[in-house]
Amino acid sequence: MNLKQCLEALPIQADWVAIREIREEITSRTARNGRFDQNAVSVDHGYMVEVLIDGQFAYACTNTHTEKAIKEAAKKAESLAKAMASYRLYPFTSSVRPMAKGSYTSPFKISPAQVPVSECVDALVQTTKALKVSDKIVNAAAHALIIDRDSYMVSSNGSDISQKSLMTEVTLTATAQDGSETQTRTNGAPFRQMGMEMFAKDDLLKTAERVGREALDLLTAENCPTGAFDLVLAPDQMYLQIHESIGHPLELDRILGDERNYAGWSFVKPSDFGRLQYGSPLLNVTFDPFVEGEAACYAFDDVGNKAGLEYLIKDGLLVRGLGSLESQERLSMSGTSNARVSSWNRPPIDRMANINLEPSTTSFEDMIAQIDDGIYMSTNRSWSIDDYRNKFQFGCEYARRIEKGRLTAVLKNPNYRGVSVPFWKSLKAVGDRNSYEIFGSPNCGKGEPNQVIRVGHAMPTCWFQGVDVFGGAK
Amino acid sequence: MQDLFQAFSKSLFQNLQGDEVLSLALTAEKSLFMRLNQAKVRQVTSVNQGVVTFTFIHNQRNVTYYIPFGSDQATNLEIGLKALDRCREEARQLPADPFCPEITCKANSEEHHKGSFPGDTDWMDALSPKLKGLDCAGLLTAGSVVRANMNSLGQSHWFDSDSFCADFSFYTPSQKAVKLVYADKTWSPEIFGQKLDFAKEQLKHLETPNKILEPGRYRTYFAPDATAGFLSMLSWNGVSAASYHQGQSAFKPLKDGEEILSPLFTLGEDFTQGTTPRFNSLGELAPKALPIVEKGTLKNLLISTRSAKEYTLDGNYAEEGEGLRSPRIEVGTLREADVLQRLGTGLYVSNVHYLNWSDLNKGRITGMTRYACFWVEGGKIMSPIKDMRFDETLYHFWGKGLLGLTDEAALIPSTDSYDHRSVGGSFAPGMLVEDFSYTL
Numbered sequence: 023m024n025l026k027q028c029l030e031a032l033p034i035q036a037d038w039v040a041i042r043e044i045r046e047e048i049t050s051r052t053a054r055n056g057r058f059d060q061n062a063v064s065v066d067h068g069y070m071v072e073v074l075i076d077g078q079f080a081y082a083c084t085n086t087h088t089e090k091a092i093k094e095a096a097k098k099a100e101s102l103a104k105a106m107a108s109y110r111l112y113p114f115t116s117s118v119r120p121m122a123k124g125s126y127t128s129p130f131k132i133s134p135a136q137v138p139v140s141e142c143v144d145a146l147v148q149t150t151k152a153l154k155v156s157d158k159i160v161n162a163a164a165h166a167l168i169i170d171r172d173s174y175m176v177s178s179n180g181s182d183i184s185q186k187s188l189m190t191e192v193t194l195t196a197t198a199q200d201g202s203e204t205q206t207r208t209n210g211a212p213f214r215q216m217g218m219e220m221f222a223k224d225d226l227l228k229t230a231e232r233v234g235r236e237a238l239d240l241l242t243a244e245n246c247p248t249g250a251f252d253l254v255l256a257p258d259q260m261y262l263q264i265h266e267s268i269g270h271p272l273e274l275d276r277i278l279g280d281e282r283n284y285a286g287w288s289f290v291k292p293s294d295f296g297r298l299q300y301g302s303p304l305l306n307v308t309f310d311p312f313v314e315g316e317a318a319c320y321a322f323d324d325v326g327n328k329a330g331l332e333y334l335i336k337d338g339l340l341v342r343g344l345g346s347l348e349s350q351e352r353l354s355m356s357g358t359s360n361a362r363v364s365s366w367n368r369p370p371i372d373r374m375a376n377i378n379l380e381p382s383t384t385s386f387e388d389m390i391a392q393i394d395d396g397i398y399m400s401t402n403r404s405w406s407i408d409d410y411r412n413k414f415q416f417g418c419e420y421a422r423r424i425e426k427g428r429l430t431a432v433l434k435n436p437n438y439r440g441v442s443v444p445f446w447k448s449l450k451a452v453g454d455r456n457s458y459e460i461f462g463s464p465n466c467g468k469g470e471p472n473q474v475i476r477v478g479h480a481m482p483t484c485w486f487q488g489v490d491v492f493g494g495a496k
Numbered sequence: 497m498q499d500l501f502q503a504f505s506k507s508l509f510q511n512l513q514g515d516e517v518l519s520l521a522l523t524a525e526k527s528l529f530m531r532l533n534q535a536k537v538r539q540v541t542s543v544n545q546g547v548v549t550f551t552f553i554h555n556q557r558n559v560t561y562y563i564p565f566g567s568d569q570a571t572n573l574e575i576g577l578k579a580l581d582r583c584r585e586e587a588r589q590l591p592a593d594p595f596c597p598e599i600t601c602k603a604n605s606e607e608h609h610k611g612s613f614p615g616d617t618d619w620m621d622a623l624s625p626k627l628k629g630l631d632c633a634g635l636l637t638a639g640s641v642v643r644a645n646m647n648s649l650g651q652s653h654w655f656d657s658d659s660f661c662a663d664f665s666f667y668t669p670s671q672k673a674v675k676l677v678y679a680d681k682t683w684s685p686e687i688f689g690q691k692l693d694f695a696k697e698q699l700k701h702l703e704t705p706n707k708i709l710e711p712g713r714y715r716t717y718f719a720p721d722a723t724a725g726f727l728s729m730l731s732w733n734g735v736s737a738a739s740y741h742q743g744q745s746a747f748k749p750l751k752d753g754e755e756i757l758s759p760l761f762t763l764g765e766d767f768t769q770g771t772t773p774r775f776n777s778l779g780e781l782a783p784k785a786l787p788i789v790e791k792g793t794l795k796n797l798l799i800s801t802r803s804a805k806e807y808t809l810d811g812n813y814a815e816e817g818e819g820l821r822s823p824r825i826e827v828g829t830l831r832e833a834d835v836l837q838r839l840g841t842g843l844y845v846s847n848v849h850y851l852n853w854s855d856l857n858k859g860r861i862t863g864m865t866r867y868a869c870f871w872v873e874g875g876k877i878m879s880p881i882k883d884m885r886f887d888e889t890l891y892h893f894w895g896k897g898l899l900g901l902t903d904e905a906a907l908i909p910s911t912d913s914y915d916h917r918s919v920g921g922s923f924a925p926g927m928l929v930e931d932f933s934y935t936l
Binding site: 054067079083084086088101102202204280282283284406409417467 | 527528529530531532533534536537538539540541542543544545546547558559560561562563564565566567568571575579582585586589590591593594616617618620624633634635637663664665667671673675741742743744748749752754849850851852853854855857858859860862863864866883885887889912913914915917935936
């Protein structure tokens with residue numbers, strides 16, 4: 023279908039109109055306990071017509087692939103915009119829909135077409151065998167997720183944007199059991215803009231052996247102690263700490279109250295930008311669409327705003343929010359290029375993309391060497407935070423005690439809790455480039471109606487002081 | 497849509513080769529989503545979508561494939577036939593699956609639930625006068641949803657339902673909030689008005705300074721919405737047989753006899769409520785009612801056909817993910833009018849937020865209080881509370897800590913709309929719990 027021709031033929035009168043086409047093919051393959059388990063392919067493909075009439079945006083979408091269906095969607099959007107205009111929250115203009123032309127293709131080395139299904143299946147099955155390092159491993163699973171996404175947008179003011187991204191995630195899981203004790207260890211499920219090189223068999227087998235062994239270690243480990251400790255967090259826990267207690271609270275639509283009924287509000291107020299000391303001077307956080315391989319790289323957000331690198335927190339000071347052009351207009355403040363949609367069937371809202379904590383100069387070894395009595399935690403397994411993004415609690419899979427500058431005993435069921443700003447102010451040291459890793463999530467949920475978005479987070483290991491730590495249930 | 501899906505299915509079944517078997521499940525909707533902030537329209541979206549899920553089986557190979565399904569049959573068939581070829585290609589490269597589900601034809605069903613509510617462009621005319629002067633945020637969802645299944649052995653299920661859901665919250669000037677959810681098939685301005693009046697009453701209670709409580713253990717009454725929040729956790733590594741056998745289950749201590757639940761606690765799947773289709777995505781019909789916990793004793797985990805094969809169990813036609821679809825917690829004897837008096841001194845919690853397992857295999861859950869939550873003394877509401885984090889095991893709040901359940905349960909509708917609108921909901925009473933643990 024020629025979307026430009028379709029756009030020109032739409033039988034509506036609007037101040038601005040666009041058609042957004044999104045196609046996503048998602049492949050999910052799982053092996054378990056030496057056998058292939060499940061195989062699913064999903065093709066999601068549809069069109070969203072977005073209109074602006076009298077200050078009100080309205081959206082109507084369809085996954086019927088005909089011009090007739092798109093025209094019907096356009097008529098629907100027109101009628102909704104007209105009906106709602108007198109009840110609108112804010113009188114927008116097309117200034118929040120800039121004209122943009124361009125394209126983006128994410129980098130990869132090996133495309134899915136180059137890897138036969140049987141080869142992928144074999145790699146996963148062999149990996150589950152490698153996870154089973156002992157009879158005490160009662161469940162060993164390997165899961166491959168491949169997301170191939172194409173988006174194309176044209177608009178009445180001349181926008182023409184096509185973007186293509188290939189994202190992959192591999193999750194290795196080993197559950198060990200001995201009597202009534204059960205512990206699960208994973209590889210942290212890295213999620214990247216990356217091709218089938220994510221599933222290189224040799225890498226998987228090597229990681230599997232470590233994951234299986236650490237699951238066994240957890241069976242005989244002591245429960246994480248309770249108390250206030252120096253806490254060192256590995257990148258595969260740091261990413262969720264950043265996500266929940268920096269990313270979400272800085273979303274401007276949340277600060278505007280749009281999310282109050284669902285995901286919640288924020289403790290951050292508009293007057294805090296430029297004033298609030300969010301964390302220690304070591305804290306530098308960016309919105310960065312250009313870190314190669316990170317999950318949310320793009321050239322334009324989903325309304326055509328050109329993507330750019332911005333500091334959100336600089337030397338600990340809060341400087342900028344995560345807000346699209348609509349939120350920037352409503353608050354009269356600057357933001358980022360982050361109006362994003364999960365798919366063709368949801369309207370754009372303020373989302374995270376790549377939110378990164380910049381590395382500093384402390385090596386991991388030096389960090390540990392300076393700690394007399396602390397805990398090192400890795401790999402998130404539990405997360406919870408309040409609806410203002412203040413009181414959080416996280417649990418990890420695996421921890422080590424730090425005693426007199428050395429990593430010692432393995433600890434099980436490590437958890438910690440805190441309050442966002444005091445926690446970030448307790449940031450004592452930030453790791454160097456050697457501990458800097460890229461993680462992300464394919465499933466950040468928000469919005470009404472609900473939608474998930476893909477996000478990336480890159481960060482090093484970090485050290486916090488005086489954190490409330492505790493173990494598993496008695 | 498029904499005729500379209502039936503004709504589509506018939507065409508695909510006619511294109512099967514040899515001993516290929518195919519099950520097709522349809523999830524479709526025509527929905528309005530009207531998002532409000534400050535009682536005004538923030539965004540309005542109309543969604544017209546359908547997705548067909550293929551379960552293709554041949555030579556003990558099993559492929560699941562999802563395709564878009566729209567109103568143009570020629571396009572549907574073109575996409576569908578290509579999907580069939582793709583399933584064949586995938587199956588050729590897969591090893592045999594010893595736990596491959598079997599497609600059967602045991603029963604057919606057809607349900608139509610018609611509704612009556614304002615048209616898409618009329619909702620704000622209906623709501624705006626009632627919301628005047630209120631700070632309201634939330635989502636109005638309305639339209640029709642479809643779930644259907646047909647297979648190449650002749651099975652056919654159809655469920656369609658018109659419904660709306662007003663999922664709103666209302667705010668004081670200091671941003672304390674109460675929740676209102678009104679979901680049904682027929683819109684009644686009077687019922688909405690009554691719910692709004694109750695919300696306004698609660699807002700008045702919130703207009704006093706918060707009491708800040710120290711972490712500790714407190715007697716707590718959880719309103720039905722909050723009880724439903726805890727109940728939803730059981731669909732995540734709780735009642736699933738696969739989760740138990742794979743070593744990640746909050747019900748493991750219960751099943752292994754290491755823990756017990758209260759004799760006051762009875763939970764089951766209850767499809768007689770009529771809010772959710774009985775058939776799962778393979779078209780298998782779950783029992784109308786299935787006890788899961790009866791007076792504290794575990795009776796059944798949810799077992800899909802796949803798990804039944806893998807672990808040599810008697811399946812009960814759970815959905816593949818083995819989550820609860822139409823749960824009901826049986827009521828108790830605590831009268832709604834006596835709740836505050838029985839609570840005496842403690843917390844009244846209307847809703848909970850962001851629950852997660854903090855220790856899955858011990859059944860420990862962390863989360864936050866949310867919306868209209870109050871400190872109660874001597875059976876009287878004294879003040880709202882500052883939100884609190886809790887961390888408590890289900891073996892306490894549904895075990896030795898459970899003091900009582902209300903004598904009436906509320907249908908808490910499922911409002912999830914990731915990818916598509918959900919159907920159904922939970923029947924949950926309020927629950928009174930002793931010594932519930934708050935940590936921050």
